[in-house]
Amino acid sequence: HYSFFDGQPRWPASKYSLTFAFLPGTRADAINPVSRAFQTWAENTHFRFSRTEDYVNADIRVSFESGEHGDGSSFDGPGGTLAHAFAPTNGTFHYDADEEWSVIANPGAYHLETLALHEIGHLLGLGHSSIEGAIMYPTFSLGETKGLHGDDIQGVNALY
Numbered sequence: 683h684y685s686f687f688d689g690q691p692r693w694p695a696s697k698y699s700l701t702f703a704f705l706p707g708t709r710a711d712a713i714n715p716v717s718r719a720f721q722t723w724a725e726n727t728h729f730r731f732s733r734t735e736d737y738v739n740a741d742i743r744v745s746f747e748s749g750e751h752g753d754g755s756s757f758d759g760p761g762g763t764l765a766h767a768f769a770p771t772n773g774t775f776h777y778d779a780d781e782e783w784s785v786i787a788n789p790g791a792y793h794l795e796t797l798a799l800h801e802i803g804h805l806l807g808l809g810h811s812s813i814e815g816a817i818m819y820p821t822f823s824l825g826e827t828k829g830l831h832g833d834d835i836q837g838v839n840a841l842y
């Protein structure tokens with residue numbers, strides 16, 4: 683079953699259309715997988731997502747960061763934490779640059795799109811789920827690919 687962050691932070695009702703941007707220098711092969719993940723969430727919720735080049739004013743900013751990078755949540759080199767995203771309405775979504783990332787299912791790398799689906803769930807206000815098939819279920823392994831589950835969609839619909 684889905685969960686929310688403490689206090690159930692969420693985007694205001696007036697903000698169903700969110701923009702996302704990649705910070706300069708983001709690896710080009712991440713753009714399509716991340717954009718597909720936003721599209722998948724849009725198809726299953728009332729949210730709309732559009733990409734903007736204006737990373738200063740974007741609602742959501744995506745980048746690859748390494749080690750200590752200034753937001754108080756350090757990355758830890760290969761293994762451990764893979765990515766993080768903050769609760770609404772922060773909009774920060776970071777991948778750990780020290781991991782092996784892949785656009786396609788690859789047993790030796792983490793799947794960019796699957797991780798994005800999970801982190802966007804956090805960006806929208808979901809915590810972790812107790813349902814194994816859910817994208818918000820707190821287990822994820824090298825090479826694994828997953829999609830959205832009814833539980834994830836119900837979670838967003840219950841929050842908004």
Ligand code: TQI
Pocket residue numbers: 762763764765766767768797800801804809810817818819820821822
């Ligand atoms: N990153 C954690 C995550 O996204 C960061 C985190 C821990 C977090 N607790 C949180 C973010 C609470 C928001 C709210 O869950 S991770 C998993 C999972 C990670 C972990 O790199 O460790 C997945 C990334 F859920 F399996 F633990 C993706 Cl699916």
Ligand code: CA
Pocket residue numbers: 757758759760761762763764778780781
């Ligand atoms: Ca790491």
Ligand code: ZN
Pocket residue numbers: 747751753755766776
């Ligand atoms: Zn960060």
Ligand code: ZN
Pocket residue numbers: 800804810
């Ligand atoms: Zn998580």
